[in-house]
Amino acid sequence: MDLSFSDEQSMLQQVARRIAQERIGPSAAHHDETGEYPLENIRLLGENGLMGIEVPAEYGGAGMDPVSSVLAIIEVAAADAAHATIMSVNNSLFCNAVLSHGSEAQKQLYVRAIAEGREIGAFALTESQSGSDATAMRCRAVRQEDGSYVINGQKSWITSGPVARYIVLFAVTDPALGARGISAFMVDTGRPGFGRGKTEPKLGVRASATCEIEFRDYVAQADELIGHEGQGFKIAMNLLDSGRIGIAAQAVGIARAAYEASLAYVRERKSFGAPIGSFQMIQAKIADMKCRLDAAQLLTLRAAWTKAQGRRFSTEAAVAKLSASEAAMWIAHQAVQIHGGMGYSKEMPLERYFRDAKITEIYEGTSEIQRMVIARNESGVR
Numbered sequence: 001m002d003l004s005f006s007d008e009q010s011m012l013q014q015v016a017r018r019i020a021q022e023r024i025g026p027s028a029a030h031h032d033e034t035g036e037y038p039l040e041n042i043r044l045l046g047e048n049g050l051m052g053i054e055v056p057a058e059y060g061g062a063g064m065d066p067v068s069s070v071l072a073i074i075e076v077a078a079a080d081a082a083h084a085t086i087m088s089v090n091n092s093l094f095c096n097a098v099l100s101h102g103s104e105a106q107k108q109l110y111v112r113a114i115a116e117g118r119e120i121g122a123f124a125l126t127e128s129q130s131g132s133d134a135t136a137m138r139c140r141a142v143r144q145e146d147g148s149y150v151i152n153g154q155k156s157w158i159t160s161g162p163v164a165r166y167i168v169l170f171a172v173t174d175p176a177l178g179a180r181g182i183s184a185f186m187v188d189t190g191r192p193g194f195g196r197g198k199t200e201p202k203l204g205v206r207a208s209a210t211c212e213i214e215f216r217d218y219v220a221q222a223d224e225l226i227g228h229e230g231q232g233f234k235i236a237m238n239l240l241d242s243g244r245i246g247i248a249a250q251a252v253g254i255a256r257a258a259y260e261a262s263l264a265y266v267r268e269r270k271s272f273g274a275p276i277g278s279f280q281m282i283q284a285k286i287a288d289m290k291c292r293l294d295a296a297q298l299l300t301l302r303a304a305w306t307k308a309q310g311r312r313f314s315t316e317a318a319v320a321k322l323s324a325s326e327a328a329m330w331i332a333h334q335a336v337q338i339h340g341g342m343g344y345s346k347e348m349p350l351e352r353y354f355r356d357a358k359i360t361e362i363y364e365g366t367s368e369i370q371r372m373v374i375a376r377n378e379s380g381v382r
């Protein structure tokens with residue numbers, strides 16, 4: 001693996017860092033407090049190519065590679081994890097769905113507005129009774145004689161659901177076929193038959209609005225099927241491989257922010273007449289935080305690099321997501337502890353990092369699911 005970055009990769013990283021530090025960071029506490037969706041900032045990210053990083057320029061994106069995506073998401077997540085959630089889903093799950101599995105006509109129709117950040121894309125797999133066991137979904141798409149599909153059902157935990165213009169939806173087209181009876185569709189939220197339910201009150205990433213959506217006799221035309229009928233589950237799994245790299249990058253960004261805040265604090269905070277950074281118990285925490293942060297970042301870059309080689313990267317993505325999310329949770333926990341009372345106060349961002357880190361162990365496949373994927377792929381035993 002090449003550990004150096006090209007000029008283009010470094011430039012995109014700088015652009016993301018500048019927007020993150022100048023625009024996103026200063027309003028992060030406000031967005032966390034109010035849960036207000038950061039539409040203006042998302043538009044700005046889009047204008048700078050960050051909502052369609054791997055999307056070719058001909059479809060409105062930045063035409064960059066998976067390593068660039070990781071570098072950019074880390075910068076944004078270090079300023080505010082909620083923005084990184086919106087960005088990662090838009091890039092890895094929506095744009096990637098159409099580019100990797102859609103027809104040329106679908107690419108022309110749906111990618112540009114989303115990659116440019118003028119509209120928001122979402123991904124609908126989970127239902128209230130089917131999270132980890134995604135094949136247990138009940139949302140049903142019934143094919144009509146003219147080739148269109150009538151869709152009925154409900155989906156839960158849809159990131160950006162309250163504002164999304166288009167959604168990549170997974171629904172059962174043949175209940176007798178299990179995983180092979182699921183298909184993917186492009187949904188236009190402006191059409192009759194689509195509705196939004198309650199918005200989730202969440203512990204963290206509060207500005208990445210999340211809601212239930214429902215379908216009542218929603219009609220998807222035949223040319224709104226993504227890929228072939230019955231391919232939906234594999235499409236979802238393939239997209240989640242990419243999505244998991246995005247979440248790993250988000251976790252690295254949160255962890256880096258918590259670590260850097262801790263470094264500054266142990267230099268300035270005095271106790272017993274000395275900076276707390278001179279105490280061995282604090283030094284041990286700093287050293288362990290640094291090791292876990294670097295390991296998480298390297299594993300995340302390895303997953304992106306493997307993807308960029310055009311090789312299967314399911315295991316690398318799962319290893320990166322598992323390691324980075326657990327590192328973020330642990331590092332944020334240590335950072336709160338190092339800051340003592342100030343770590344627990346809303347006057348500093350540590351408690352936000354702590355709350356935001358938790359979701360990275362849950363969405364796009366829990367840590368338990370990542371362990372299952374890694375062990376199955378490594379041993380070949382199911």
Ligand code: CAA
Binds near residue numbers: 365
């Ligand atoms: N890429 C391509 N195909 C894949 C694949 C992958 N990574 N993983 C599995 N498949 C294929 C298999 O080869 C198999 O194909 P065949 O039928 O041809 O053999 C088929 O898919 C079924 O695979 P499994 O038998 O392994 O399926 P399973 O039912 O045992 O489930 C699982 C596997 C790993 C548990 C999977 O269900 C899973 O990942 N669950 C977690 C779901 C998840 O991550 N949800 C996140 C919600 S989305 C979200 O959070 C987005 C957001 O808004 C932030």
